[in-house]
Amino acid sequence: MIGGHDARFAETESIVTPRQEIVRQDLQVRREQRAAIKRQAPRVIWLTGLSGSGKSTIANALESRLHALGYHTYILDGDNIRHGLNRDLSFSDADRVENIRRVAEVAKLMADAGLIVIVSFISPFQADRDMARTLMENGEFIEVYVDTPLQECMRRDPKGLYRRALMGEIKQFTGISSAYEAPTKPDVHLKTTTGAPSDMAAEILQYIDVARS
Amino acid sequence: MIGGHDARFAETESIVTPRQEIVRQDLQVRREQRAAIKRQAPRVIWLTGLSGSGKSTIANALESRLHALGYHTYILDGDNIRHGLNRDLSFSDADRVENIRRVAEVAKLMADAGLIVIVSFISPFQADRDMARTLMENGEFIEVYVDTPLQECMRRDPKGLYRRALMGEIKQFTGISSAYEAPTKPDVHLKTTTGAPSDMAAEILQYIDVARS
Numbered sequence: 001m002i003g004g005h006d007a008r009f010a011e012t013e014s015i016v017t018p019r020q021e022i023v024r025q026d027l028q029v030r031r032e033q034r035a036a037i038k039r040q041a042p043r044v045i046w047l048t049g050l051s052g053s054g055k056s057t058i059a060n061a062l063e064s065r066l067h068a069l070g071y072h073t074y075i076l077d078g079d080n081i082r083h084g085l086n087r088d089l090s091f092s093d094a095d096r097v098e099n100i101r102r103v104a105e106v107a108k109l110m111a112d113a114g115l116i117v118i119v120s121f122i123s124p125f126q127a128d129r130d131m132a133r134t135l136m137e138n139g140e141f142i143e144v145y146v147d148t149p150l151q152e153c154m155r156r157d158p159k160g161l162y163r164r165a166l167m168g169e170i171k172q173f174t175g176i177s178s179a180y181e182a183p184t185k186p187d188v189h190l191k192t193t194t195g196a197p198s199d200m201a202a203e204i205l206q207y208i209d210v211a212r213s
Numbered sequence: 214m215i216g217g218h219d220a221r222f223a224e225t226e227s228i229v230t231p232r233q234e235i236v237r238q239d240l241q242v243r244r245e246q247r248a249a250i251k252r253q254a255p256r257v258i259w260l261t262g263l264s265g266s267g268k269s270t271i272a273n274a275l276e277s278r279l280h281a282l283g284y285h286t287y288i289l290d291g292d293n294i295r296h297g298l299n300r301d302l303s304f305s306d307a308d309r310v311e312n313i314r315r316v317a318e319v320a321k322l323m324a325d326a327g328l329i330v331i332v333s334f335i336s337p338f339q340a341d342r343d344m345a346r347t348l349m350e351n352g353e354f355i356e357v358y359v360d361t362p363l364q365e366c367m368r369r370d371p372k373g374l375y376r377r378a379l380m381g382e383i384k385q386f387t388g389i390s391s392a393y394e395a396p397t398k399p400d401v402h403l404k405t406t407t408g409a410p411s412d413m414a415a416e417i418l419q420y421i422d423v424a425r426s
Contacts, residue, residue: 033280037285038285073247106319109289109297109319
């Protein structure tokens, strides 16, 4: 250790002057600057709902609208998370909690980077969604309930998963053999049987008030 | 399932017309579009080196320069990963591998989102750094060796960690009781004792050729 300097600066002492060390701290790029360069406020738009409820379709419609308006977005969903970051996790309750914990942490990093993040995960437990909200800045987290009745999801069954779950081929399937806790106070409540995905995206846009620009 | 349609479209069939379904696929925001809106090519600039080698200082200097040039960046380092996403991991060899695997997956997502990502981790094993490279697009991954001799890192010892490691208070400390595999063919080799952090940042900028704009 060198003299009485703050330990945080000590690492640089042998290669820059003390004056530069202090300046370096000021130069660090902060959250606000990253958001400013993108001319947008970071958001984490969290879509929760049953399998087959239409989360991915709505997420894509929303991202397309936001992109057309010039916003910088990213979708976190099962495709890019379950096959990559979270490929070591199963569908047990414990691993579902860990799955959502990691997604929430990545969403936090991306919001910190200045992005508008759209999370599209079943995320069946209210406690996990509440945990995700507490990770973010005030007002940044938007819980969107993609409310499609279970009967309708089973009727659509786009991937044949409900059929397999009912036959016992898939264990721990949300809505069949694993719980889904509907949001009690979602920020946006989408009743998907009342309109097209573009209408649902418009409802979210209206809530986050970015469509004005 | 509905008729002979592609399963990927089936989920939307009850709420949009078939024509819209196909259009929806075209509307999806792709990697190239996200990068275009940011007017930059995504990069993963991976700084590897011993504890105390100056990775964080150089990462901050590099980010400041890139930010001043109008680029959208983000730093992934121990502070925002080990205390969040990876707070469940220890410093055992197995957990170090998992630590780097997750960081690499997050860097991949951020590059996919169009960002220039600066990763600042000791990342002691070549196999892990090679794994990270394979996750990214061709030419996107830049391995930067922050080459500060162990003796110099021990002399600086900004956080007093080497002292504690030598006293046996910290187990599995890289360079003392855990291996560090220096990059054999780094894309950029920074000899930190030859210049200030800003010089090191300039060397990286020159390599990635973004300083021209």
